[in-house]
Amino acid sequence: MQEKLSPRGSVYGAHLRSSAVVAIEFVAVAAALWVLAWVVGKTWVILLPVALALIVCTVLWPPVRWLRDKGVPPAAAVLLVLLVAVAVIAGVVAAVAPAIVEQSAELAEQATAGVVKVRDWLGGPPLNISEEQLNSAVAAITDRLNSSSAQIASGVFTGVGAATSALVTVFTAVVVTFFFLKDGPRFIPWLRRTVGRPAGPHLAEVFARVWATLGGFIRTQALVSLVDAVLIGIGLVILGVPLAYALAVITFIGGFIPIVGAFVAGGLAVLIALVANGPVTALIVLGIILAVQQLEGNVLQPWLQSKSMKLHAVIVLLAVTLGASTFGVIGAFLAVPVAAAVAVMVRYYLEQVAEQAGEKDAPEESEAGADEDEPSTA
Structure with missing residues (x-):
């Protein structure tokens, strides 16, 4: 017996219902991601030191592990490596800072001379901008800066606050790094036991x-x-x-x-x-x-x-x-x-x-087969 074909309306309705389900799922996932981004933004002051500490730990863990393998207590090994790292960073800053201080004045003078050259170039061919036009542009920039003095002052105080926040973040990251390096090897076994199967x-x-x-x-x-x-x-x-x-x-x-x-x-x-x-x-x-x-x-x-x-x-x-x-x-x-x-x-x-x-080995087999079928380029 020949099966009766469904009307077009039924087919369209089935497609519409499938599209609606997919759309609702997409909206739900997007809303969940938005909530996650909101939570990250609200807890950024905590997440940032943790993220920085994890990255620092990836660099400092090999020497810490070597010291621990040699019998050094975990806390002493971590403290020693942190002190060496801080000393290296301080040494680099101490080596670079004098050069910056000595050459900053010279660079400022050369920058001023460069501005004069640019001004002379603008006044000559092919632009031939008159001195009055240049003075007018400088005056406009000065007036703009004067009118924005309140915003600039606010920005300075904001910068001071940001610098203070940065110091707090760095200090917190250092403390978190210490404990991550000291107790990090216990984390994954603890996580496996706590979460369970x-x-x-x-x-x-x-x-x-x-x-x-x-x-x-x-x-x-x-x-x-x-x-x-x-x-x-x-x-x-x-x-x-x-x-x-x-x-x-x-x-x-x-x-x-x-x-x-x-x-x-x-x-x-x-x-x-x-x-x-x-x-x-x-x-x-x-x-x-x-x-x-x-x-x-x-x-x-x-x-x-x-x-x-x-x-x-x-x-x-x-x-x-x-x-x-x-x-x-x-x-x-x-x-x-x-x-x-x-x-x-x-x-x-x-x-x-x-x-x-049931497709775990399929990609590897296809890649191997592709390698065998293709001619060697060696």
Whole structure:
């Protein structure tokens, strides 16, 4: 007996109901994400020191673990490593600060001379801007600054408050780092026991993978940034660019903000070289920075990090942009580690889905088959 076909209206209705269910689920997920973002914003003052402490722990844990393996008590090992780290940072600041103080006056004079040259260039061909027009523009800028004096003063006090908050955050991060390094190895076993089955083993595995990924990323990025800073710093010293050591330190710090950090640090170095040494030196500095960036992108990053992060450059750029627009410089710094942690969680979830669907070995078999079918390029 031939089955009677459903009317079009029934088919449309079924599709509409399915679309409505998907739409309601999408709205529910979006609302949950909005609530999560709101909670993060409200608790940011607590989450920020914890996030910074976790990143610092990934760097300091290897020497702490080595000392603990040698029989040093956990608290003493952590305290010793923290003191050494603080001493290294203080030594770098003490080495760079005098150069900044000594050369800041010279740079100010050269910047003033550069402004005069720009003014003379604007007054000559082909622009031929008259002195009255330039004076009028300067007067307009001055009036604007005077009218905004209240806002500027408010901004100064806001900056003082931000500096105080930064000190509190740094102090809290140091204290949290101490306890994380001291008691961190107990966390995953405690989490597994406390949560229990079936979620406990999954959470423990995810946290272990996130920790390994963050540790590899931070330590490798520190090594890459150090190589960039040394090579660029040597070039700046040879060319006689002022503040070469300070620029090298900025390059090292900027290396932890992929793409954007290198662009900002390189632009600052080129600008100072242009003001202090002229356009020829600035072009040479630009060439050095581009060469070092090519070395980093084509040799250091693939060799050292390989595919451990598994994040496309577009994802990295979007993560840095979102973090910077939401939480400023600190957001740009934390963007890639957070994106890497989220990527680890997503991959683990997809592994579990594939295992439950009976497809756990399918991707590996297809990749192996593709490798066998394709001709060798060796």
